[in-house]
Amino acid sequence: MRVTVVPVxxxxxxxxxxxxxxxATYPSDVHAIQWYGSAGTIEYTNGPQKTISDEVAMGxxxxxxxxxxxxxxxxQPPYVPITKEQRIAQVLATQGKGKDRTLIQQVISFAEMVAAPLLATQYGVTLELAIMGIYARNKTYRECKDAEAEIRTIEVEP
Structure with missing residues (x-):
């Protein structure tokens, strides 16, 4: 059995x-472990290689x-399509805590709602800023700033 372990x-x-x-946890000073069935080598990041024969450790x-x-x-579980309402509920539950669902519905379409969390993650911004980026495509700067202020201030009643 040939085994290669690359911790980094x-x-x-x-x-x-x-x-x-x-x-998995690995020794911090190991670059790689090569195993050839009954013996192998450990390649260290700073130091010479070491021959090993410990089958239990390789196990x-x-x-x-x-x-x-x-x-x-x-x-994998089968794909189950969801409704716009279900997707909005998912986004609000995971990333849009405290924001008003009706405002988010008004601002962007279902397709954009699906894309917003991906854009937020990709560009390292908040969900609200990703929504505003999508919204801004067809709006003036002033309309975007007004909508952004509204999104940031509206809280859901407990």
Whole structure:
């Protein structure tokens, strides 16, 4: 069994199958571990390589690889389309806390509501600013500033 572990990339490769485990911890001074079935080498970031023959230690990485493979190959839930109302509720629940849903509905369309969280994440801005960027395409500067001020001040009643 051929195993390669690259801690800096959080990668474990077993017999050519690359996986990225979610709960792996690695020694901080290791650049890579190469395993050739019964022996291998540890490549350190600052120092000489070391020959290893500890199959138990490699078993940990093989188990992490197996868990990542199981996770990656698990069946995905079927796609279920959602309504505009459901998507607005999702956005408000995750990113638009405290904002008035009717104002957000008025400002942007359903397609834009789907895109706003992606744009916010991509450009590292708040959801409100992403919405304003979308809204601004067809509005004047003054209309955008007025809408932005309104979005930032309206709070949902508890």
């Amino acid at each position: 990339d959080n990668v474990i490769i077993v017999d050519g199958d690359l996986r990225k485990p979610t709960a 940990v990485y093989i188990a992490l690889h197996a868990a990542a493979k199981e996770r990656d190959e698990a069946p």
